[in-house]
Amino acid sequence: xxxxxxxxxxxxxxxxxxxxxxxxxxxxxxxxxxxxxxxxxxxxxxxxxxxxxxxxxxxxxxxxxxxxxxxxxxxxxxxxxxxxxxxxxxxxxxxxxxxxxxxxxxxxxxxxxxxxxxxxxxxxxxxxxx
Amino acid sequence: xxxxxxxxxxxxxxxxxxxxxxxxxxxxxxxxxxxxxxxxxxxxxxxxxxxxxxxxxxxxxxxxxxxxxxxxxxxxxxxxxxxxxxxxxxxxxxxxxxxxxx
Amino acid sequence: xxxxxxxxxxxxxxxxxxxxxxxxxxxxxxxxxxxxxxxxxxxxxxxxxxxxxxxxxxxxxxxxxxxxxxxxxxxxxxxxxxxxxxxxxxxxxxxxxxxxxxxxxxxxxxxxxxxxxxxxxxxxxxxxxxxxxxxx
Numbered sequence: 001x002x003x004x005x006x007x008x009x010x011x012x013x014x015x016x017x018x019x020x021x022x023x024x025x026x027x028x029x030x031x032x033x034x035x036x037x038x039x040x041x042x043x044x045x046x047x048x049x050x051x052x053x054x055x056x057x058x059x060x061x062x063x064x065x066x067x068x069x070x071x072x073x074x075x076x077x078x079x080x081x082x083x084x085x086x087x088x089x090x091x092x093x094x095x096x097x098x099x100x101x102x103x104x105x106x107x108x109x110x111x112x113x114x115x116x117x118x119x120x121x122x123x124x125x126x127x128x129x130x
Numbered sequence: 131x132x133x134x135x136x137x138x139x140x141x142x143x144x145x146x147x148x149x150x151x152x153x154x155x156x157x158x159x160x161x162x163x164x165x166x167x168x169x170x171x172x173x174x175x176x177x178x179x180x181x182x183x184x185x186x187x188x189x190x191x192x193x194x195x196x197x198x199x200x201x202x203x204x205x206x207x208x209x210x211x212x213x214x215x216x217x218x219x220x221x222x223x224x225x226x227x228x229x230x231x232x
Numbered sequence: 233x234x235x236x237x238x239x240x241x242x243x244x245x246x247x248x249x250x251x252x253x254x255x256x257x258x259x260x261x262x263x264x265x266x267x268x269x270x271x272x273x274x275x276x277x278x279x280x281x282x283x284x285x286x287x288x289x290x291x292x293x294x295x296x297x298x299x300x301x302x303x304x305x306x307x308x309x310x311x312x313x314x315x316x317x318x319x320x321x322x323x324x325x326x327x328x329x330x331x332x333x334x335x336x337x338x339x340x341x342x343x344x345x346x347x348x349x350x351x352x353x354x355x356x357x358x359x360x361x362x363x364x365x366x367x368x
Contacts, residue, residue, distance in 0.1 A: 001223045008232070008368070015138070015164045022194070023222075026215035032223065041256055041368075080259060112263040119364040120236050120267065124222055127230035127367050130138070133360060149245070149277050152352060155360040229243070229365045 002035045003027050004122030006115065008129030010042035011060040012053070017046050020128035021063055028071055035122040036074045037064075038115045039107075041129070044082045047075065047107035065106040075107045076114045132157045134225035138164035138232070141176050148176075150231040151183035159221055160184065161213070163192040167199060172207040181207050192218060238363035239270045244279035246368065248298070249289065254282045255297050257368035262300070265307035272362075273304075276315035276355055280322060283314065283329045283347070298330065305334030310346050317352045 005024055009016035024034055039046055046060055053059050068075045077087060086102075089109050093101035103109060119125050135154055141147040147162075147169045154160060162169050169180060170191050193212040196203075203212070213221070222228050242261055248254040264271065275283060282301075289296040304312070312332060319325060332346040350358070359365065 003222070006366070019138070019163060022215045023218060027219045027222075030216060030219050032219065040260075041252060081256065112260055113266065115260060115366075116240075116264040116267045116269070119240060119366070120238055120269070124228055125364050125366070126222060126228050127136075127232070127365075128138075129230060129232040129367070131360060145277065146245075153276075153356040153359055155356055158360075227360075227362060227365060229359060230367045232245070232367050 001027075001123040002033045002121065004035045004118035004125040005037040006118075006125060006127045006129070007037065007039050007043040007046065008041045008127065010045040011051070013042070014130050016128040016130060017043065017060050017064075018058075020126070021060070021067070023126060023128070024073075025067065028067075034071065034073045036076055036114065036118040037068075038118055039075070039077045040081050040115065042081075042085065043129075044077045044085055044087045047077045047082075047087060047104050048102050049104040050102050061104050065104055068106040077103070077107050077109045078115070079109050079111055082109055131226045132159070133227040133229050134158070134221050135160045136228070136230045137162055137166040137169065138230070140165045140168040141180065142168065142174070146231045147180065148183070151180065151187075154187050156186045159188045159190060159225060161190045161192060161218065161221065163195055163218075167191055167196045167201060170196075170206045170210050171201070172205060177207050184209075190217075190221070237268065237270055239272070239361065240264065240364045240366065241359060241362040242271070242273045243359070243365060243367045244273065244275050244282055245277040247278040247281040248287070249292065249294060253368040254279075257366075258297065258300055260366065260368075261304070261309055262307060265309055271309050272311040272313060272358065273309065274313050274315075274355060274358065276318045278318075278322075280314055280318045280324060280329075283312070283332075284324070285328065285330045301330055301332055304332065305346055308334075310334040310344075312347045313350050313355065313358055314347055315352055315355045316349050319349070
């Protein structure tokens with residue numbers, strides 16, 4: 001099966017990004033494909049390069065970046081939700097005249113159309129939110 | 131056509147589980163994850179209504195979330211099947227549709 | 233991909249303004265309209281509050297996005313299902329909701345209502361018969 005994963009809540013505050021991570025790992029281990037992982041609402045905050053969680057806790061951003069790199073997973077952050085919440089890649093930062101960008105390795109910023117497309121292309125769409 | 135419903139909130143905090151039970155169709159599966167696992171506690175003031183409404187469906191519990199919250203298997207209402215993430219994936223693939231109740 | 237038409241259901245169960253879900257759900261619907269899928273919107277539980285008329289947000293300083301629902305017809309999003317039991321539980325009726333219409337170009341552009349009040353059972357059936365369910 002091709003799974004599309006929608007993550008609608010931010011890291012640490014909600015369990016959504018963790019549950020989605022474990023589900024995605026299990027799906028890959030079972031031979032399924034991940035069409036895309038789409039981050040919406042506060043979920044965009046999973047993709048910040050600047051988080052420094054305590055050393056003895058999991059690092060959600062690094063975990064997702066590593067999983068994506070290992071399995072070539074498309075991690076997409078919604079641009080509208082990201083702009084609201086201050087997640088910018090280099091291009092966006094330049095375009096918006098901001099003095100910094102903060103997106104993490106392996107994540108890309110794109111439009112909401114990518115969510116709809118994920119729904120069309122996937123066999124199953126899973127939502128992890130609140 | 132059958133649906134896998136996931137519920138991630140405690141029924142003591144919100145009405146989400148009850149709403150899910152009110153909208154599921156015969157043959158659907160309901161998987162309690164995250165704080166949703168509290169919906170499977172026996173002896174709670176919601177246990178009876180949950181058990182009654184759940185009769186037409188198969189109810190599952192994500193064991194990792196249950197263990198995390200210190201819930202023992204013997205504290206659960208009847209006919210709840212424990213699953214792990216691998217089985218969660220299986221169920222998501224086998225049902226035609228997935229609906230998350232947030 | 234452009235040939236695939238799936239039945240998409242957007243499930244709205246939360247009230248507007250207290251959280252962002254209602255607004256950002258609507259934003260998905262508007263963008264999604266360009267993909268020519270078979271789109272339905274479901275409003276149940278507190279989601280029915282999203283469609284009430286007379287929303288005036290001036291004094292809380294946030295944008296009143298309720299007029300956007302009136303534009304849905306122009307985006308060919310014409311199927312908005314509101315659950316009767318959810319309205320009843322909240323002491324609301326159809327009269328409390330905005331009047332949303334769409335123009336049927338196959339019927340001389342006749343104006344038709346976009347909102348359909350349906351029962352809980354009908355809502356369950358609607359949900360069961362989708363290809364993709366997006367919950368917010």
